[in-house]
Amino acid sequence: MGYARRAVVFLISLGLIALSHDPIFAKGDAGAGKGVFEKRCQGCHGEKGDGKGLAAVFLYPKPADFTSGKFKLRSTPSGEMPTDDDLFKTVADGVPGSAMPSFAYIADDERWNAIQHIKTLALYFDEEEGKTYNLFELRGAPHPLTVAPEPPMATETLAKAKTVYEQEKLGCIKCHGRLGKGDGPSAQEQVDDWGRPIKVRDFTTGVFKGGNTNRDVYLRFATGMSGTPMPAFSGEQLSDADRWSLVQYVQSLKNPDVRLATPPADATIVATQTNEDIPDDNPEATVWQSAKEYEIPLNRLWQPEILPMHVRVRALYNGKDIAIHLEWDDATQNMGYSQPQTFRDGAAVQFSPSGEFPFIGMGNGKTMTGLEIPVNIWHWKGDWQADAGTYTDIKHVYPYMHVDTYYFPKEVQDKTYLAGRAAGNLFSSDHRPSVVEDLNAVGFGSLESQPVSSQGVQGRGDWSDNKWQVVLRRPLESQEARDVKFSKGAAIPVSFAVWDGARQDRDGIKFVSTWFRLKM
Numbered sequence: 210m211g212y213a214r215r216a217v218v219f220l221i222s223l224g225l226i227a228l229s230h231d232p233i234f235a236k237g238d239a240g241a242g243k244g245v246f247e248k249r250c251q252g253c254h255g256e257k258g259d260g261k262g263l264a265a266v267f268l269y270p271k272p273a274d275f276t277s278g279k280f281k282l283r284s285t286p287s288g289e290m291p292t293d294d295d296l297f298k299t300v301a302d303g304v305p306g307s308a309m310p311s312f313a314y315i316a317d318d319e320r321w322n323a324i325q326h327i328k329t330l331a332l333y334f335d336e337e338e339g340k341t342y343n344l345f346e347l348r349g350a351p352h353p354l355t356v357a358p359e360p361p362m363a364t365e366t367l368a369k370a371k372t373v374y375e376q377e378k379l380g381c382i383k384c385h386g387r388l389g390k391g392d393g394p395s396a397q398e399q400v401d402d403w404g405r406p407i408k409v410r411d412f413t414t415g416v417f418k419g420g421n422t423n424r425d426v427y428l429r430f431a432t433g434m435s436g437t438p439m440p441a442f443s444g445e446q447l448s449d450a451d452r453w454s455l456v457q458y459v460q461s462l463k464n465p466d467v468r469l470a471t472p473p474a475d476a477t478i479v480a481t482q483t484n485e486d487i488p489d490d491n492p493e494a495t496v497w498q499s500a501k502e503y504e505i506p507l508n509r510l511w512q513p514e515i516l517p518m519h520v521r522v523r524a525l526y527n528g529k530d531i532a533i534h535l536e537w538d539d540a541t542q543n544m545g546y547s548q549p550q551t552f553r554d555g556a557a558v559q560f561s562p563s564g565e566f567p568f569i570g571m572g573n574g575k576t577m578t579g580l581e582i583p584v585n586i587w588h589w590k591g592d593w594q595a596d597a598g599t600y601t602d603i604k605h606v607y608p609y610m611h612v613d614t615y616y617f618p619k620e621v622q623d624k625t626y627l628a629g630r631a632a633g634n635l636f637s638s639d640h641r642p643s644v645v646e647d648l649n650a651v652g653f654g655s656l657e658s659q660p661v662s663s664q665g666v667q668g669r670g671d672w673s674d675n676k677w678q679v680v681l682r683r684p685l686e687s688q689e690a691r692d693v694k695f696s697k698g699a700a701i702p703v704s705f706a707v708w709d710g711a712r713q714d715r716d717g718i719k720f721v722s723t724w725f726r727l728k729m
Contacts, residue, residue, distance in 0.1 A: 236293050237321030245323040248580060249312065252568045252653075258330035263653055264570050267717035268308045269511045271405060275330040278344035279402060279436035282419040285351040287433045287441040290331070290344060292351045296324045298420075303723065305517075306416045308510045310569055310723035314476040314702075354431055357449035359423055362457045370458035373451050379442065384409045389462035391515075402436045414515050415463040426456045470504035470519030477726040478503050478703065480524035480531065487525050487532045489667040492678035497534050500525050505705055507537075507720035518720050520556075520705050526729055531695050532682040533558050533587075535705065542672040543710025546592035547606050552710040553591040556670070556679050560585045560693035561702035566724050569704060574652020585693045586648040586656075587666045587681050591710065594644040594670055602639075633661070643667050645681055649691045663689040700726040 246258075255262040258275035265272050273281070282299050283291040300320045303311035312320060331344040360366070374381045386393040389412035396409040410417065418434075419425045430452050433441030442452065481500040488494045500523035507518040523534040535556050546553040559571075567573040567582035575581055595601055604610075623630045629637030635646060635658055642661055645668040650656045658664075665687055670679040685695050693701060705722040708714040 237318070237323075237325040239322070239325035239329050242322035242324065242326030245315075245319050246326045248573060248582075249315070249566070249568060250323065250327075252570055252573075253308070258327065267510055267570075269513070270307050270407060271403075272309070274403070274436075275327050276332055277402070277436065278331040278333065278348075281434040281436060283351075283432050283435070284353040284356075284428055285432060286354060286443075287435070288348075289351045290348050292353055293321075293324060294353075296327065297321065300324065302420060303508070304418050305421070305506075305508070306410070306414075306418050306512065306515045308508055308512075308721075310508060310721075311472075311506075312723070313472075314566055314724045314726065354428070356424060356427060356431075357453070359427075359453050359456075360450065366454045367458050367461055370451075370454035373447070373455050374458055379446070384438070385412060389413055389459065399438050401438075407437060408512065408515065411515050412459050412462040413464045413467070414517050415460075415467050415469060416515050416517050421469065423453075423456050423460060426459060427452060430455060467517055469517055470506040472506055473503050473725070476724070477700065477728055478522055478524055480526050480727060480729045482729070483525050483527050485527065487527060487530050487680075487682055489532070489680060489682040490669045492534060492536075492669060492671050492680040494680075496525065497523055497680075500534065505722045505725065507705070507707060507722050509718075509720050511718045516720075518707070520707055520720075520722070522705065524727060526685065526695070529684060530682050531685050531729070532680055535679045535681075535707075536676060537707055538676050539672070539709060539711075540675050541711040542591075544591040544595040545601065545606075545710075546590075547601050547603070552713050552715050553708065554670075554672075554677060554710045555588065555590045555708040555714075556677070557586055557588040557706040558681060559704045559706065560587075560727075561724075562691070562693040564699070564701065566702050568652070569721065569724060570653065571650035571656060572652055574655055576652065581651055583649060583651045583691065585691060586646075586650065587668075587683070588646045588648060589644060589668050589670055589679050589681060590646065591670065593641060593646070596639070596641070597644050600639040634658075635661070635664075644669065647683075647689075647692070659689060659691070663692075665689065665692070695729060697729045700728045703727040 251262055253262045253264045253268065253272040254260055254275065260272040260274035262272060278290065280291045283295050285291060297320055300312050300323065303309050328345045329343065333342045333344055333347065335342065382393055383395040384393045384399060385391055391409040391411035393409065399407050399409055401407050415421060417426055419429050430442050433439050479501065483496055483499055485496045487496055503522045505520050505522050507520055509516055509518065521536040525532050539554060543552060543554045545551045561567055561582065562585050563582055565582050567584065572584035573580040573582040617625065627637060635641055642664045643666060645666040647659045647664050647666045648656055649659065666681055666683045668679060668681040670677055695701065702724050704724050707720045
């Protein structure tokens, strides 16, 4: 064992550092938390908590490795473990600028239980002694920093803070750049403690992993971010006054046109009842004016750049139908998917028919968590809508290309050359029942389109003024066993996804929300 760890163990033996399970694991139950972790966290973070879950291959930045004991978001000095409150905040709020969602939709006791299980995963194996130590116990009770009161912001404060920001000894400009855009001369050289390239924070987006308040940013300066090149600027390097002025300066770099979404505090979207018909072909119908709009934050699963994004959601129902209205900003319209270099815009709504909150990535499958919690997905696709008018074939993409071919009857040609169409695959079909696909999944690799006879969701998307509006509508009653069932007063778990074709989004490269409740 190294000298530092011998010293820690010696202090423990003297009783100068606490090793009792009572203060270290005070809130929640680790045994109950194991089940919560398996159901909600294991898909990304892995069974051992090492960040190597089945979903990790689709995610960038990569999921946290709890086994390392390196927790980025803390209120404690560098080298200490986070407090329970630090971990609770991360689980409750999520991590903006990453794929880590908010778990505000689950009960507090579930979060506390999950936190206690996560703490059991932070293990250190001493090869000399052949023993395994829990890092939370080994390092003792954490000591949160005292955050000094924030002084009022003034013009002269920002001017002084700019000189602090530009000091060579701090190195802010080297990574974040002179204007805070994350484009400093050293930005492309940054890697985390696992040797993986990481994206330097762009302050102009207003997105900060530990939260967007001034206090949150203050703590990032004061504590650093373990596992990353972001250091802690202690009192020896920055006074409280300089640290606060630097926080205010960084916040002043935010693009004034960027607005971050404010989700419903109770994680509930209430569908408005109407006596009017709800058109499935007109997202701008006046009936939508009666429905309350909710802002739903979205996180991009694969983030080569940090993008604040949200979707605006409304829901309506009448005596026969229920409908969802989605609106999001998109500077370009992308309807094609017929060339390898083009990708379509799209949107999806995911439901959990059982009423349980499963893993956000297409539900829970036995191979991933030992549980089976299916999901039902309504997926609007821009290229399917383009095909609804005139099916986009090779002759439309390359209008002047000449092809010599054998002129077989269609049924023979499809079977020989277009096996997907011959098999009835909706992706290959030139006559689809809807521009919205009704799908089911039970975990990764299980996504399945419902039979044509069960495709009951209709819809349409309209793009104008740099934004999409999409309406999805289905009858309230459905005979398909795997469809979500709606009833007045029931709260159905619901989440949302958006694909931006201009950014080459496809499959798992997309923007997603966490779970919310849809209530009629």
